[in-house]
Amino acid sequence: MIKYSKQREAIIKCLSDRKDHPTAETIYNEAKEIMPNISLGTVYRNLNQLASMNKILIVKTPYGPDRYDPNPNQHPHFFCTECSKVLDIDVDKEKLISLGQDGFKGEVNGCISSYYGICPTCLMNNK
């Protein structure tokens, strides 16, 4: 049985407020402002707990620490190779799966897709 905690509430709030897929460290620093005694271990514990309850998503990155996404549905992300930002990118999930399933003799249950390139903001600034 899961019990309420101020820390978990703060972590969820920090994560939900952001659209930039923060790292545990970032969440920790932000949570510290409203809760100076919170520890990094607690942040990790809660993030893992939330992920295993399918409330949030852990986003593995090609480099550096994991990032966290308040949207629990597995969906593709875009990694900007210029500014390192991580964005959501809208991709047809069914098509993605069927691309993999097509001709494959096993059973495809899901797909984690990471697109990379130059994000709209950097593209605009470059011009």
Added chain:
Amino acid sequence: MIKYSKQREAIIKCLSDRKDHPTAETIYNEAKEIMPNISLGTVYRNLNQLASMNKILIVKTPYGPDRYDPNPNQHPHFFCTECSKVLDIDVDKEKLISLGQDGFKGEVNGCISSYYGICPTCLMNNK
């Protein structure tokens, strides 16, 4: 300028001989049989060097250590959730990219796709 070394040769040989995307540790253990003094640091150094020269691919995994692929072209992998095997999976690259680019205002330069599910072998054994 890059200089020849027995160690690098052994590492390349071990990697090329395998189709199972070994970890650095696995390569290290295998290389040790023909070269007992080789160190894990050397294995990592060479793998990173080869990857940055685009001779091999580093395959990030959802859990556990990175794996290495003698095929340097970025291509999708399949992770078996039963036996943890990592397989190549044949997916139309152009379609994959265009799925991401479609409607996205940035510039998509590539995609790292990880499919997961049950591999053909496990599927067969389950029946």
Added chain:
DNA sequence: ATCCGTGCAAAGAATTTGCATACAT
């Protein structure tokens, strides 16, 4: 009263790096 969650610090896993020496060019 029970037992889940916390802070802290230590441990762990994976990978990188500094340094003196060995080897390829």
Added chain:
DNA sequence: ATGTATGCAAATTCTTTGCACGGAT
């Protein structure tokens, strides 16, 4: 001779965990 590569061990980075205590139910 020059400079890259190596072995070794220590250092880094990111994350998990053990433990005693505090707080939610």
